[in-house]
Amino acid sequence: MSATAETPHVGRSLRRKEDPRLITGRARYIDDIVLPGTLWAAIVRSPEAHATIVSIDGSAALARDGIHAFYTSEDMSDLGGPLPLAWAPPGVEVQNPEHWPLARGTVNHVGDPVAVVLGDDRYAVVDAAEDVIVEYDPLPAITDPEAALAGAPFVHESLGTNKVHEWSLAGGDLEAGFAEAEVTLERRIVNHRIAGAPIEPRGVLADYRAGAITLWTSTQVPHFVRLFTALLLGMSEERVRVIAPEVGGGFGAKLQVYGEEILSAWASRRTGRPVKWIETRTENMAVTHQGRDQIAQVKIGAKRDGTVTAFHVKILADLGAYNMLLTPLIPSLGAFVMGGCYKIPAVQTDITGVFTNKCPTDAIRGAGRPEATHMIELMMDQLAAELGIDRLELRRMNFIPPEDFPAAVATGVVYDSGNYAGSLDKLMEHVDMAEFRREQEELRAKGVHRGIGFSTYTEICGLAPSRITGPAGVGVGAGLWESAMVRVHNTGAVTVYTGTSPHGQGLETAFAQIVADKLGVDPQVVEVMHGDTATGPEGRGTYGSRSLANGGEAIARATDKVVAKAAKIVAHELEAAPEDIEVRGGKFSVKGSPDKGLTLAEVAGIAYIGAVPEGMEPGLEETMFNDPENFVFPFGAHACVVDVDADTGKVKVVRYVAVDDCGNPVNPMLIDGQVHGGIAFGIGQALYERIHYDEDGQLVTGTFVDYALPTAAELPSFETDRTVTPSPTNSMGVKGVGEAGTIAASAAVNNAVIDALRPLGVDFINMPLSPMRVWQAIEEAKG
Amino acid sequence: MSDPVPVSLTVNGVEHQLEVEPRRLLVHALRDDLGLTGTHVGCDTSNCGACTVHLDGKPVKSCTIFAVQAEGAEVTTVEGLGTESQLHAVQEAFWNDHGLQCGYCTPGMMMAAAGLLAENADPSEAEVRHALEGNLCRCTGYHNIVKAVLDAAKTKGPTIGAQS
Numbered sequence A: 001m002s003a004t005a006e007t008p009h010v011g012r013s014l015r016r017k018e019d020p021r022l023i024t025g026r027a028r029y030i031d032d033i034v035l036p037g038t039l040w041a042a043i044v045r046s047p048e049a050h051a052t053i054v055s056i057d058g059s060a061a062l063a064r065d066g067i068h069a070f071y072t073s074e075d076m077s078d079l080g081g082p083l084p085l086a087w088a089p090p091g092v093e094v095q096n097p098e099h100w101p102l103a104r105g106t107v108n109h110v111g112d113p114v115a116v117v118l119g120d121d122r123y124a125v126v127d128a129a130e131d132v133i134v135e136y137d138p139l140p141a142i143t144d145p146e147a148a149l150a151g152a153p154f155v156h157e158s159l160g161t162n163k164v165h166e167w168s169l170a171g172g173d174l175e176a177g178f179a180e181a182e183v184t185l186e187r188r189i190v191n192h193r194i195a196g197a198p199i200e201p202r203g204v205l206a207d208y209r210a211g212a213i214t215l216w217t218s219t220q221v222p223h224f225v226r227l228f229t230a231l232l233l234g235m236s237e238e239r240v241r242v243i244a245p246e247v248g249g250g251f252g253a254k255l256q257v258y259g260e261e262i263l264s265a266w267a268s269r270r271t272g273r274p275v276k277w278i279e280t281r282t283e284n285m286a287v288t289h290q291g292r293d294q295i296a297q298v299k300i301g302a303k304r305d306g307t308v309t310a311f312h313v314k315i316l317a318d319l320g321a322y323n324m325l326l327t328p329l330i331p332s333l334g335a336f337v338m339g340g341c342y343k344i345p346a347v348q349t350d351i352t353g354v355f356t357n358k359c360p361t362d363a364i365r366g367a368g369r370p371e372a373t374h375m376i377e378l379m380m381d382q383l384a385a386e387l388g389i390d391r392l393e394l395r396r397m398n399f400i401p402p403e404d405f406p407a408a409v410a411t412g413v414v415y416d417s418g419n420y421a422g423s424l425d426k427l428m429e430h431v432d433m434a435e436f437r438r439e440q441e442e443l444r445a446k447g448v449h450r451g452i453g454f455s456t457y458t459e460i461c462g463l464a465p466s467r468i469t470g471p472a473g474v475g476v477g478a479g480l481w482e483s484a485m486v487r488v489h490n491t492g493a494v495t496v497y498t499g500t501s502p503h504g505q506g507l508e509t510a511f512a513q514i515v516a517d518k519l520g521v522d523p524q525v526v527e528v529m530h531g532d533t534a535t536g537p538e539g540r541g542t543y544g545s546r547s548l549a550n551g552g553e554a555i556a557r558a559t560d561k562v563v564a565k566a567a568k569i570v571a572h573e574l575e576a577a578p579e580d581i582e583v584r585g586g587k588f589s590v591k592g593s594p595d596k597g598l599t600l601a602e603v604a605g606i607a608y609i610g611a612v613p614e615g616m617e618p619g620l621e622e623t624m625f626n627d628p629e630n631f632v633f634p635f636g637a638h639a640c641v642v643d644v645d646a647d648t649g650k651v652k653v654v655r656y657v658a659v660d661d662c663g664n665p666v667n668p669m670l671i672d673g674q675v676h677g678g679i680a681f682g683i684g685q686a687l688y689e690r691i692h693y694d695e696d697g698q699l700v701t702g703t704f705v706d707y708a709l710p711t712a713a714e715l716p717s718f719e720t721d722r723t724v725t726p727s728p729t730n731s732m733g734v735k736g737v738g739e740a741g742t743i744a745a746s747a748a749v750n751n752a753v754i755d756a757l758r759p760l761g762v763d764f765i766n767m768p769l770s771p772m773r774v775w776q777a778i779e780e781a782k783g
Numbered sequence B: 001m002s003d004p005v006p007v008s009l010t011v012n013g014v015e016h017q018l019e020v021e022p023r024r025l026l027v028h029a030l031r032d033d034l035g036l037t038g039t040h041v042g043c044d045t046s047n048c049g050a051c052t053v054h055l056d057g058k059p060v061k062s063c064t065i066f067a068v069q070a071e072g073a074e075v076t077t078v079e080g081l082g083t084e085s086q087l088h089a090v091q092e093a094f095w096n097d098h099g100l101q102c103g104y105c106t107p108g109m110m111m112a113a114a115g116l117l118a119e120n121a122d123p124s125e126a127e128v129r130h131a132l133e134g135n136l137c138r139c140t141g142y143h144n145i146v147k148a149v150l151d152a153a154k155t156k157g158p159t160i161g162a163q164s
Helices: A019-023 A059-063 A122-130 A145-150 A174-180 A222-233 A259-271 A281-287 A327-335 A369-387 A391-398 A420-430 A433-445 A507-519 A547-574 A600-608 A668-688 A740-760 A771-782 B026-033 B089-096 B106-119 B125-131 B143-159
Strands: A039-045 A051-057 A067-072 A113-119 A133-138 A163-171 A183-195 A203-209 A212-217 A240-243 A275-278 A290-302 A308-320 A347-355 A448-458 A482-488 A494-498 A526-529 A581-584 A587-590 A593-598 A621-626 A635-645 A651-661 A719-722 B005-011 B014-020 B052-055 B058-061 B074-076
Touching (some): A019 B106, A039 A259, A051 A113, A059 A122, A067 A122, A067 A259, A212 A222, A222 A259, A290 A369, A327 A347, A369 A448, A391 A448, A482 A547, A482 A600, A507 A526, A651 A668, A668 A740, B014 B026
Parallel strands (some): A212 A240
Antiparallel strands (some): A203 A275
């Protein structure tokens, strides 16, 4: 049975099915949902970075009009356990202090929650929360991760150490690699702390009634939230329904099981009323998990001819005050692709996690992989300069060649497909280096320092397969597969249930395109349902550029099952063999006789209303759990042109060109959109954004006034192009693209700034490339 | 908490009489009192612009003014910009050009864009970028937003503006 539509929807830039509700203001985000009798929650948070809680007095708050309840951790002794860390790597000891929805005994970072006030009105509960008197006995604030590792004082006194864990991934003979090297370079590369900063902050609405709870929450992972809500509240899982409504961006910051989710659910059960908590931006900057924050000693070894022989990275990861869902795992995700696009015989990554009195880190767009790309790509430029080899030439001579794929690399993973030289060639079709150098010289004469930087990358994504991601592999306490259910209705309309949880990616459209082609229907009659644990099968959510390669593949294969059953029905009707049935021109017909055929509506009519062949179940609906054999490895080559004002240190991105390869495109418009946003995210980190704590552990960047997201005025329009190298990992040949832009961009920007500054004597500089830091580097180089 | 005071305002062409606390922000009056939840809140500091509406034809951040300050004013929200069957040129262009992903900043972004086009029917890319400086988007990198605004300008010419 073949299922080739005559005018396929896959591969076309269909405008999004999601958009009508979004552009008319009729979408329903968490704060738009109103339930009768709702109590608003306001959380009292620690202004101290590290302190013992001496006393908490909520009497004045409770005395206010309209305030119904006040709770501290003492009231929550019925909780089944602390908040989860889902990473238990085999053979690795991880220090894991208890982390509760409301602090018990001590607070460990600014914003740590200590009490909650519930009342009728969103303004009144904020007033009441300010009346809560908390007495703190300050403890030393630990903010420097290197000092924290050295010894006392400790974030968690009872542990007697600030070290969270040590984890290494090594492949090849590192010692031999460096012995063989004729040149060895070392750099200290800092990848500073950033925020995910979705424009919609988080929020929860919990509604406990008659032994069951419905929890609306702005999340990327409704099924994980359901599981842990059930476990921590001691409820049976089927009594907990979690709904991710319209979600206003995630970027990893909503891949979490948060204390406020558990607290709201608990408080609704305790009060018997719906409880709503909506995060303010100020809370978001202080308590929604953050990302990156690594200091790395990076060492590369090469022969004089440019052949890289060894790469060794020692990462100190500042994980903040607690382990959250995946906190200590995140740096490890980068380790698998630490060698980048290159054939390096020996690659080793040693990670040490450390506690500090800061907000915990966890997955933020790219999660470990932007850090890895940043390191290898900065080092390739540094090495090129040292050896006097053109930096693109150096990359080309070390690229894994196309004929090596699938390519087993030193880190132990197998890159599924790639053509790195191909994407760099394509990039250079857009960049005229001779013209650039001429321009650069001209501008330099006018006092403008222009630079160009490059970054080539491959990333590991499509998070699955469970054999590697699960407990027996790297140790995530959940296999990462994905599910789908495809239901054809009586009329031939189709509802698809996905276990992924899209929040802006456009998957309702992309998934509909896939299904429509296979069933010979219009994507407009394919509705994609997601984000509700009460509908559809168990799922794993949206993160790690996994939704298309896993969730889309699950949908494709569930649809194949539907097509197979439909073919049997049609074959029976037309007295043909099922293998001779194809979908053509919107009909299931016998090959060679396209006129005589049945539409999906007619097939569904037989499946539900008419007579199915003897021995066949009625109905037309199939489920699929897809657990692929491997990850997918998108790749590409990016170029960034910057102008640096040497007098002020200000950097401006004047041009950005990206060539990305994410396998076969399902909807090119959506791919470009993901790449654009990813690039802006990477430029944001490189130039503007930094979560900054002072020495006392006070959060300096607590609002959007101080934490500078790039605006339209800072960024140029981007130039994007593609190469297409299908993945052998799934039937559609697709790879993820949600993180690609971010993974490539920071290195391209950083290398561009270094290129601009070389004539001024600056040959290395770390992010964030703020005017002050760039200006200082220029001044220091003057001596 | 102080006693509520009366305020009358016209929102999307409909007159409303409200009793609100003097400190009540316009955005909360629109969202919580009038049920117009298309206008969003994304920050506490007037940086993100998700709450942008038109007040007497000009884009304003509705988290930065009190409801009582809108006494007697004409307010247009995204719900008044266009309807599903008759989209405003800016809405149509955002849809066509993939000018939105998660959609959260989108109503404010479109109101800011409509405000720009009402004043400048043929803006340059730099003018569009400058005009949208007060509206943050984390998904799109602004590329397709800027494209959409430029395209909306092309389709509608000089008469474009919020339909209130």
